[in-house]
Amino acid sequence: xxxxxxxxxxxxxxxxxxxxxxxxxxxxxxxxxxxxxxxxxxxxxxxxxxxxxxxxxxxxxxxxxxxxxxxxxxxxxxxxxxxxxxxxxxxxxxxxxxxxx
Ligand SMILES: [Zn+2]
Numbered sequence: 382x383x384x385x386x387x388x389x390x391x392x393x394x395x396x397x398x399x400x401x402x403x404x405x406x407x408x409x410x411x412x413x414x415x416x417x418x419x420x421x422x423x424x425x426x427x428x429x430x431x432x433x434x435x436x437x438x439x440x441x442x443x444x445x446x447x448x449x450x451x452x453x454x455x456x457x458x459x460x461x462x463x464x465x466x467x468x469x470x471x472x473x474x475x476x477x478x479x480x481x482x
Pocket of ligand 1: 408410452
């Protein structure tokens with residue numbers, strides 16, 4: 382794996398943490414969060430590169446334009462993960478339809 386690939390994988394790992402569910406950060410705040418709490422081996426400039434790439438090619442991490450950043454509350458493009466309960470409620474609707482014809 383390249384170093385950029387490592388930073389990108391760590392970025393996705395960060396958003397898999399339970400406490401980050403449903404939170405969206407702008408690129409500036411995400412660099413701060415990852416520098417404080419992400420893998421120690423990754424320097425801020427590498428986080429910045431990985432985050433900029435993630436905004437261009439979000440992959441599994443959705444980019445949102447309709448909600449403010451979790452940290453600075455500014456309206457900027459943000460990236461993060463959808464809250465888990467949204468996925469669960471979708472499954473519950475499907476399940477209840479099957480159970481109650
Ligand atoms: Zn922010």
